[in-house]
Amino acid sequence: MTHPPPDFDPLQPETFDSAHADYARLRAQCPVARAQAYGGFWALARHADVTRVLTEVDTFITSQQNVVPKVAFTGRRPPLHLDPPEHTPYRAVLNPLLTPERAALLEPAVREYTLHFLLPLLRAGRGDLCQDFAAHVPVRVFGHWMKLPPALEAALGEAAPAFVRAVQSAEADAMKSASLVLYDMARELIGLRRCEPLDPAEDPTSAMLAARIDGEPMSDEMAVGMVRQVLVVGIVAPMVMMGSIAVHLSRHPALQERLRREPQHSAAAVEEFLRLYTPYRGFARTARCPVQIGGRTIPAGEPIALLYASANRDEAVFEHSDQFVLDRPNIKDHIAFGRGPHYCAGAALARLELRVMLEELLARTRHFEVDGELVMTPFPEIGPWQVPVRFTCG
Numbered sequence: 001m002t003h004p005p006p007d008f009d010p011l012q013p014e015t016f017d018s019a020h021a022d023y024a025r026l027r028a029q030c031p032v033a034r035a036q037a038y039g040g041f042w043a044l045a046r047h048a049d050v051t052r053v054l055t056e057v058d059t060f061i062t063s064q065q066n067v068v069p070k071v072a073f074t075g076r077r078p079p080l081h082l083d084p085p086e087h088t089p090y091r092a093v094l095n096p097l098l099t100p101e102r103a104a105l106l107e108p109a110v111r112e113y114t115l116h117f118l119l120p121l122l123r124a125g126r127g128d129l130c131q132d133f134a135a136h137v138p139v140r141v142f143g144h145w146m147k148l149p150p151a152l153e154a155a156l157g158e159a160a161p162a163f164v165r166a167v168q169s170a171e172a173d174a175m176k177s178a179s180l181v182l183y184d185m186a187r188e189l190i191g192l193r194r195c196e197p198l199d200p201a202e203d204p205t206s207a208m209l210a211a212r213i214d215g216e217p218m219s220d221e222m223a224v225g226m227v228r229q230v231l232v233v234g235i236v237a238p239m240v241m242m243g244s245i246a247v248h249l250s251r252h253p254a255l256q257e258r259l260r261r262e263p264q265h266s267a268a269a270v271e272e273f274l275r276l277y278t279p280y281r282g283f284a285r286t287a288r289c290p291v292q293i294g295g296r297t298i299p300a301g302e303p304i305a306l307l308y309a310s311a312n313r314d315e316a317v318f319e320h321s322d323q324f325v326l327d328r329p330n331i332k333d334h335i336a337f338g339r340g341p342h343y344c345a346g347a348a349l350a351r352l353e354l355r356v357m358l359e360e361l362l363a364r365t366r367h368f369e370v371d372g373e374l375v376m377t378p379f380p381e382i383g384p385w386q387v388p389v390r391f392t393c394g
Helices: 018-029 047-055 088-097 100-104 107-124 130-134 137-145 150-169 172-195 204-210 220-232 236-251 253-261 263-276 347-363
Strands: 032-035 041-044 126-128 283-287 291-293 296-298 303-306 367-370 384-386 388-392
Touching (some): 100 347, 107 126, 107 137, 130 384, 137 150, 137 347, 150 172, 150 236, 172 220, 236 347, 236 384, 253 263, 253 347
Antiparallel strands (some): 367 388
16 A cells, blocks of 8 residues: 655654654644654544544554554553453453552552662762663562562562663564563462462452453463563653653753742642653554544554654643643643553552652752753653753752
């Protein structure tokens, strides 16, 4: 099939602001865009189009390709890789373990891990806010939430960052190798919980093993895939988000000082940062049949990237969309965590992690600023994954 010339190039080198400028152009001139990179895909830049695709689940499926570029090489991992209704019972296993109330119980652990990785940077007066701090806190929090024994928690502390580095490299062999290590960890954890089950109301792996799918226990393949998915989901996005927050506050010292003075605004600030610097742009769907969006026909079977980061800056939805507005009246319209049946199960935990990391960073410094070159992440995330920062404390 012959396609029109590409409308944008997602492989162009990026700065902190360049992708957002390009997405503003797409929203204005070409909201349903075509790219040749990653084997070719469509990209939706406007809020209305992205939310349509997220909610019309009978037309737009996730089981064929859930992300651009395609990085799943080693089998299906529920619930992310499944469509309703097959997806639904797997998601029902996770939802009770990730409610806002359950996430709130993790706050002491989140604060403990935050300080464990933050305080050495503050003592040194500088460090990479992403690689030395925000890359590690979510890994340890997930290990705590999954009740990993110490040896597996330590292994995840090494394997998860290695997987992130492999994904950032965009090298297929490295991604496969790193993913297989995580699969081995998933099998080990499942074997442990089969022998020593914990309360399914408290332990995610035990909950998966106790679940019934159409009246039958979850298959070994699906159980391993689900544990593998849970081991690393929600690790990259908080790191990238904290990097973006640090850059923004470095550029806007008055806001930095206000949030330091008024920590009661930290949750609202996190919500607006999630809108302004949404860390995803590559979640994907595939149309079951040809569809018309924005005056263009997207053929069946071709990947469609949902540019969350663009949709959340859509001028038709958010006034002053490229600016930080604390307590924005329609902040609930943002889609940083998606929408529909695949809405992020860990949204409450992610909000908690970001709020606590921001609170401790502000409370334990008098000032901080970017001090070196940023390194930006490629698709599917958007934002920095290396942010050298200089801290002023005391």
